Amino acid sequence: MPGGRPRSFNPDTALDRALELFWQQGYEGTSLAELTAAMGINKPSLYAVYGNKEQLFAKALDRYFAGPGAFAAEALDEPTIRAVVERLVFGSIELTTGADTPHGCLTVKGVHACGPDAGPVRDDAVRRRKAGEAALRRRFENAPDLPRGTNAATLAQLVHTLTDGIAVQAAAGRGGGELRAVAELALRGLLDD
Amino acid sequence: MPGGRPRSFNPDTALDRALELFWQQGYEGTSLAELTAAMGINKPSLYAVYGNKEQLFAKALDRYFAGPGAFAAEALDEPTIRAVVERLVFGSIELTTGADTPHGCLTVKGVHACGPDAGPVRDDAVRRRKAGEAALRRRFENAPDLPRGTNAATLAQLVHTLTDGIAVQAAAGRGGGELRAVAELALRGLLDD
DNA sequence: CAAGTTTTATACCGATCGGTATTCAACTGG
DNA sequence: CCAGTTGAATACCGATCGGTATAAAACTTG
Numbered sequence: 064m065p066g067g068r069p070r071s072f073n074p075d076t077a078l079d080r081a082l083e084l085f086w087q088q089g090y091e092g093t094s095l096a097e098l099t100a101a102m103g104i105n106k107p108s109l110y111a112v113y114g115n116k117e118q119l120f121a122k123a124l125d126r127y128f129a130g131p132g133a134f135a136a137e138a139l140d141e142p143t144i145r146a147v148v149e150r151l152v153f154g155s156i157e158l159t160t161g162a163d164t165p166h167g168c169l170t171v172k173g174v175h176a177c178g179p180d181a182g183p184v185r186d187d188a189v190r191r192r193k194a195g196e197a198a199l200r201r202r203f204e205n206a207p208d209l210p211r212g213t214n215a216a217t218l219a220q221l222v223h224t225l226t227d228g229i230a231v232q233a234a235a236g237r238g239g240g241e242l243r244a245v246a247e248l249a250l251r252g253l254l255d256d
Numbered sequence: 257m258p259g260g261r262p263r264s265f266n267p268d269t270a271l272d273r274a275l276e277l278f279w280q281q282g283y284e285g286t287s288l289a290e291l292t293a294a295m296g297i298n299k300p301s302l303y304a305v306y307g308n309k310e311q312l313f314a315k316a317l318d319r320y321f322a323g324p325g326a327f328a329a330e331a332l333d334e335p336t337i338r339a340v341v342e343r344l345v346f347g348s349i350e351l352t353t354g355a356d357t358p359h360g361c362l363t364v365k366g367v368h369a370c371g372p373d374a375g376p377v378r379d380d381a382v383r384r385r386k387a388g389e390a391a392l393r394r395r396f397e398n399a400p401d402l403p404r405g406t407n408a409a410t411l412a413q414l415v416h417t418l419t420d421g422i423a424v425q426a427a428a429g430r431g432g433g434e435l436r437a438v439a440e441l442a443l444r445g446l447l448d449d
Numbered sequence: 450c451a452a453g454t455t456t457t458a459t460a461c462c463g464a465t466c467g468g469t470a471t472t473c474a475a476c477t478g479g
Numbered sequence: 480c481c482a483g484t485t486g487a488a489t490a491c492c493g494a495t496c497g498g499t500a501t502a503a504a505a506c507t508t509g
Contacts, residue, residue: 252445
């Protein structure tokens with residue numbers, strides 16, 4: 064079976080351009096025209112390779128978690144609860160305030176794509192958030208260094224809430240320096256007692 | 257000078273319908289057709305009374321802060337820092353998880369309206385957030401019960417970050433019961449030492 | 450009832466939305 | 480060189496976007 068015309072772009076690097084744009088402008092705020100322009104391809108190629116706008120966003124989310132967001136999964140391997148939490152919180156600050164990347168968090172922006180046509184995108188973002196939080200809760204459950212009287216699920220939800228707040232603050236323009244001071248204050252009483 | 261045809265709707269109650277819709281679907285996710293349908297008016301009336309979509313959103317924000325979000329300004333009058341913070345945090349949970357109102361926070365959603373045409377809306381939301389946080393910082397500065405070693409600006413930013421996180425959690429479907437437990441855990445170490 | 454004024458309702462505007470049909474270019478195997 | 484296959488480029492689709500021109504309806508004043 065013969066080969067046909069070779070593809071003139073790299074699907075992964077083009078996906079990176081789409082990720083940047085979605086990360087910056089959100090799902091609803093990004094049009095197909097902007098996407099194809101940034102990716103350097105035209106619409107039929109986009110649809111042939113990625114499906115449609117919804118599926119392109121889902122693939123961008125995959126790449127987000129495999130690349131810039133990988134620290135969230137890696138954090139679970141830290142030896143202590145304190146180290147897990149610190150890596151998650153300070154990693155979120157780095158992720159959302161990076162000089163070379165858009166400010167804010169792609170999944171938080173995905174949750175806030177709440178127009179009538181964005182239902183599946185929002186649901187997908189919510190599903191991934193739940194999966195990540197469940198993994199964090201399991202990491203805390205039965206951990207030998209979980210303080211007595213602290214509920215693993217509640218602690219996981221608090222860490223998730225903190226990283227969400229950091230993402231909003233970053234999206235609203237707050238820099239990493241201030242956010243690190245905020246995080247230190249938040250974790251001081253939480254992990255020091 | 258004569259009177260002309262009387263207006264057939266109440267601008268304030270119609271604005272409340274617009275507020276509900278923006279609160280639920282965000283700025284970019286809500287179309288003029290949906291707005292006019294929910295408000296029970298047609299487009300020329302909307303433009304005559306409110307200006308345009310951007311200005312309608314700004315007026316909805318005004319009404320948001322005057323109504324459901326009024327607790328944020330009132331909280332500053334609480335006698336102690338602890339009471340101020342608790343009213344802000346638990347008030348945010350009520351606001352964003354109410355049974356009769358959309359889940360999430362209108363200003364957080366406004367910050368995440370980041371498409372090319374939503375620049376002014378986003379900037380307006382950011383400006384209002386900064387003003388609110390500045391008022392909170394001033395409330396903390398020189399407060400007699402501010403713990404030594406705690407920076408007023410950082411504490412204000414942390415409270416703001418917590419309420420932002422709560423808004424994201426609520427928008428993603430978390431209920432008020434769990435969020436109250438999260439808030440208690442967050443404030444335990446922060447205000448008890 | 451007539452003149453003047455303001456709001457309402459409908460129809461319409463160009464532009465853009467996400468998505469696709471069609472045509473042409475570039476390659477492989479015979 | 481030719482047949483077959485695959486991707487690229489353009490043009491196009493109906494629908495909807497935010498916004499407006501136009502004209503009819505409902506009121507106040509004389």
